[in-house]
Amino acid sequence: MIKIKSNNLLGLAAFLCFFAWQILAGSALKYILLAALIGLCILYSAFKKGNFLSVWFFALVFQKAIQRVISSGILFQAVTYLDEVTEIIAVIIIIRALAKKQLKLSKYEVAIGVAFTIYFAFCTVSTIVYSYMGIFLSVLDAFVCAKFMVFYFAGKSLIASKALTLKKTYDILNVPCKQASVILLLLALHDLIFPAFFAKYDFRFFTQSLMLGFQHPAYLAIVCLTIICVLALNMRYDQNNLKYIFMMTAVTILTFRSKEMAAVLIILLLYLLFVKYKFQGNALVLAPVAGLAIYFSSDQFDKYFTVHDYAPMRLKLIQDGVKIANQHFPFGSGFATFGTTVSYEYNSPFYQSLGYYSKLYIDQQVVADAFWHGIFAESGWLGSAAFIIAVLLMTFDSISKAKNHPYAGWCMLSIMLYSFIASIASTSFFNPAIAIMFIIYGIASEDTDESFILNDTRRQIRSIKFKF
Numbered sequence: 001m002i003k004i005k006s007n008n009l010l011g012l013a014a015f016l017c018f019f020a021w022q023i024l025a026g027s028a029l030k031y032i033l034l035a036a037l038i039g040l041c042i043l044y045s046a047f048k049k050g051n052f053l054s055v056w057f058f059a060l061v062f063q064k065a066i067q068r069v070i071s072s073g074i075l076f077q078a079v080t081y082l083d084e085v086t087e088i089i090a091v092i093i094i095i096r097a098l099a100k101k102q103l104k105l106s107k108y109e110v111a112i113g114v115a116f117t118i119y120f121a122f123c124t125v126s127t128i129v130y131s132y133m134g135i136f137l138s139v140l141d142a143f144v145c146a147k148f149m150v151f152y153f154a155g156k157s158l159i160a161s162k163a164l165t166l167k168k169t170y171d172i173l174n175v176p177c178k179q180a181s182v183i184l185l186l187l188a189l190h191d192l193i194f195p196a197f198f199a200k201y202d203f204r205f206f207t208q209s210l211m212l213g214f215q216h217p218a219y220l221a222i223v224c225l226t227i228i229c230v231l232a233l234n235m236r237y238d239q240n241n242l243k244y245i246f247m248m249t250a251v252t253i254l255t256f257r258s259k260e261m262a263a264v265l266i267i268l269l270l271y272l273l274f275v276k277y278k279f280q281g282n283a284l285v286l287a288p289v290a291g292l293a294i295y296f297s298s299d300q301f302d303k304y305f306t307v308h309d310y311a312p313m314r315l316k317l318i319q320d321g322v323k324i325a326n327q328h329f330p331f332g333s334g335f336a337t338f339g340t341t342v343s344y345e346y347n348s349p350f351y352q353s354l355g356y357y358s359k360l361y362i363d364q365q366v367v368a369d370a371f372w373h374g375i376f377a378e379s380g381w382l383g384s385a386a387f388i389i390a391v392l393l394m395t396f397d398s399i400s401k402a403k404n405h406p407y408a409g410w411c412m413l414s415i416m417l418y419s420f421i422a423s424i425a426s427t428s429f430f431n432p433a434i435a436i437m438f439i440i441y442g443i444a445s446e447d448t449d450e451s452f453i454l455n456d457t458r459r460q461i462r463s464i465k466f467k468f
Contacts, residue, residue: 007048008175014040014055015179018062019187022213023197025069034069050172058176060086060436061226065213083432087147090154090439097157104160108397109445115390116149122383127334137346141336145378148419148435149390155442169443170234174241177227177234181244184224187212188251204256211255218426221260222433224248225418228267229437233411233444235275242271259425263418267410270417274402274410314370314425320354321373325380332380339374340430350377371423371430391416391429394441401445408447415441 017040021033045052059066060083070076097103105113123145127138158164191197191210200208201217211217228248231241245268252264317339324333336342338350351357375384395416402409415437422428429435 007044007051008179010040010044010047011051011054011176012179014044015176015183019183019213022065022069025213030069050168054172054176056086057173057436057439058180061223061433064215064219064433068213068215083147083435084143087143087150090150093154093157093161093163094150097161100161102161103153103157106397108393108400109156112390112393112397113153115386115393118386119379119383119390120146122331122379122386123335126328126331126378126380127336129331130328130334130337132334132349133336133343133346137342138335141340141342141378144340144342144430144432145335147432148429148438151435151438152394152442152445155439155444156446157442159443159446164443166233166443166447167237170237173230174234174238177230178241178244180227181231181247184212184220184251185247188254192254209254209256210251217255218257218260219433221252221255221257221264222431224252224255225260225263225267225414226433226437226440228252228264229411229414229440232267232271232414233407233440233447236407236447259421260418263414263421266417266421267414270410270413274413275406278406314373317370317373318376320350321376324350324377325384328377328380330380330382332376332378332383335378338377339370340378341427343374343378370425371428374427374430391419395420397445401447405447408444411444412441 014037017033017037021030021037024030024033041055045055059079063079063082066079067076070079094103120142123142127133127142133141159166187197188210191200191212192207198210198212201211202209209217211220214220214223225248228245231245231248235241249264249268252260255261321339324338327333333350336346337348344351375387379387395413398409398412398416400409401412419428419434419437422431422434426434
């Protein structure tokens with residue numbers, strides 16, 4: 001049975017207009033389609049309470065696709081800094097929830113906050129002591145480094161303050177995620193079989209990897225994984241979400257990014273462990289997950305961290321991150337100095353002194369395309385230890401949540417494991433596209449409804465309908 005509501009039809013029209021705009025980006029029609037898209041988004045936002053949050057969320061999720069089409073101007077700047085604006089709003093939401101004593105934290109969450117604050121404090125002290133970069137760049141880098149944690153606590157605060165509930169989140173995001181899943185799958189199949197709408201990337205396995213309307217296949221994969229996590233959380237209300245998760249799995253695989261392919265297969269394994277077969281999340285249960293992650297990561301580790309004909313860029317980054325941490329013990333070198341996107345784009349002096357602009361390295365991959373070396377260098381060894389403790393506690397909290405609230409735990413653990421896998425060869429937790437996932441992580445962490453414990457879940461949903 002196909003059931004289409006006026007609200008969902010408006011949302012579908014906006015999605016179709018968005019992807020038509022992406023496809024026709026090189027023609028004069030792109031301005032007409034952009035105007036139509038803005039008009040549809042305004043109409044959709046006004047049509048139903050909560051729709052504006054959906055529009056804002058997908059603007060963040062599709063940020064890289066929008067930037068590809070809008071290459072300059074005021075609108076480009078607005079889109080580029082949308083995540084920074086969102087972070088400022090998130091900070092206000094957290095402060096408001098704390099001031100009204102609405103946000104109640106578990107022992108895990110208090111420890112997470114304390115550990116991350118220690119990491120942030122070490123970076124801040126070293127920034128003040130050494131002053132390698134200006135105040136503006138240091139603050140900008142601090143915003144990037146804190147974004148995933150701010151989004152996490154903002155998601156918690158939205159639920160704790162009753163501005164959102166799990167059911168409202170489902171109502172706002174579930175149908176749009178289904179619509180995006182169907183459209184992305186159809187576009188991927190079209191570009192795989194027929195003359196492609198979008199440019200393709202490198203050749204892997206048996207064909208070129210797909211990136212659809214994004215600047216790189218990895219960004220398409222991250223979008224798919226974000227949608228998967230939303231659908232996973234919402235499966236407590238709609239078991240039909242599983243088929244859309246498989247759709248996004250197929251699109252992720254067609255990007256042929258090793259990290260993302262490993263992540264999506266691990267996410268499906270987590271579904272079998274925690275949801276389908278009701279395991280309770282002990283270390284023995286996670287052994288096959290860890291084994292699968294190590295297996296898929298081994299070739300990436302060999303490629304990026306083993307010396308062959310030349311020293312790989314990421315191996316040099318780790319070595320230099322360790323060197324900087326040792327030289328600046330115990331605090332590190334401070335924000336915007338080494339290992340982050342801001343530090344490289346704004347020419348931190350360390351890149352010049354360590355030879356990254358030489359002919360040997362200039363043609364290799366982007367220097368900021370890694371993670372842990374930046375943690376070591378900017379926060380020092382003690383700050384790095386605090387950061388590692390924070391993210392490990394978040395992982396343990398996810399496992400604990402999965403015991404009694406399997407869909408929330410599945411969603412949370414999927415986000416954490418993907419972030420760890422991505423840290424091998426990307427900016428991971430500090431990547432704005434991945435940081436957005438932690439809004440969903442924070443919302444999922446507030447799932448305390450005992451009526452949706454796994455043993456009672458199947459009776460909640462008796463019929464499965466294909467809905468737009």
